[in-house]
Amino acid sequence: MVDKKQLRKMIMQQLTEMPSEQYTSLSEKLASQLFLTSHWQQSKVVALTISRFPEVDTFPIINKAWSEGKQVAIPKCLPKTREMNFRIFSSYDNLEVVYSGLQEPVVDKTKSVQPSEIDLLIVPGVAYTLKGDRIGFGGGYYDRYLVDYNGFTLSLAFPQQVVNKIPLDQHDLPVQKIITITE
Ligand SMILES: Nc1nc2c(c(=O)[nH]1)N(C=O)[C@@H](CNc1ccc(C(=O)N[C@@H](CCC(=O)O)C(=O)O)cc1)CN2
Numbered sequence: 001m002v003d004k005k006q007l008r009k010m011i012m013q014q015l016t017e018m019p020s021e022q023y024t025s026l027s028e029k030l031a032s033q034l035f036l037t038s039h040w041q042q043s044k045v046v047a048l049t050i051s052r053f054p055e056v057d058t059f060p061i062i063n064k065a066w067s068e069g070k071q072v073a074i075p076k077c078l079p080k081t082r083e084m085n086f087r088i089f090s091s092y093d094n095l096e097v098v099y100s101g102l103q104e105p106v107v108d109k110t111k112s113v114q115p116s117e118i119d120l121l122i123v124p125g126v127a128y129t130l131k132g133d134r135i136g137f138g139g140g141y142y143d144r145y146l147v148d149y150n151g152f153t154l155s156l157a158f159p160q161q162v163v164n165k166i167p168l169d170q171h172d173l174p175v176q177k178i179i180t181i182t183e
């Protein structure tokens with residue numbers, strides 16, 4: 001079986017080759033499927049990441065959450081310990097690029113939330129199985145966070161990201177639901 005590193009590389013290659021119209025329309029489709037779930041409808045605090053191409057576009061999801069009066073939390077990474085602190089943000093003005101080229105919340109302008117306050121955690125990643133096994137970008141941030149998180153977890157996956165099998169390590173934790181394109 002291919003190892004995690006090879007799998008990440010293969011999938012990333014396929015994703016970056018996606019034409020931008022397809023990227024946008026598939027991201028929108030995934031978001032509309034998410035909005036139909038009871039998990040979305042029932043959650044008041046949603047946690048996700050600020051996406052970067054070729055990750056599933058999270059901007060339409062953030063905008064929808066705000067329009068529905070939900071609170072949106074995004075992670076601030078603590079690279080030393082590879083931990084994350086989720087913070088509620090309410091404007092794109094309250095973001096800054098600090099770490100690894102990723103957009104993060106400005107600490108002075110955002111409020112920290114505990115794992116127990118997050119109703120729905122949308123987990124980013126590179127590859128998934130339909131069962132919910134996943135691999136991310138290799139930071140181990142979510143594997144660490146999920147250990148103490150008891151709310152609902154789901155991931156949004158482009159068809160190119162769904163594979164039959166993922167080489168798992170002992171620390172790898174699955175998500176509860178995968179939303180992908182079904183046609
Ligand atoms: N948009 C987005 N934001 C996110 C994540 C994500 O997957 N997507 N994360 C999801 O976790 C966290 C950041 N994850 C990161 C994962 C790895 C590295 C990193 O430094 N990687 C090394 C290579 C590591 C390796 O190959 O072992 C590098 O780039 O040099 C940085 C951030 C939080 N924010």
Ligand SMILES: Nc1ncnc2c1ncn2[C@@H]1O[C@H](COP(=O)(O)OP(=O)(O)OP(=O)(O)O)[C@@H](O)[C@H]1O
Nearest residue numbers: 134135136137138139140141142143144147171172
């Ligand atoms: N719960 C944990 N406790 C300690 N170390 C961990 C834990 N989870 C992952 N790690 C370490 O983090 C590193 C990256 O793990 P892995 O390759 O599984 O990341 P990933 O699944 O791509 O990342 P993520 O979960 O952030 O998306 C590995 O060195 C792994 O040993």
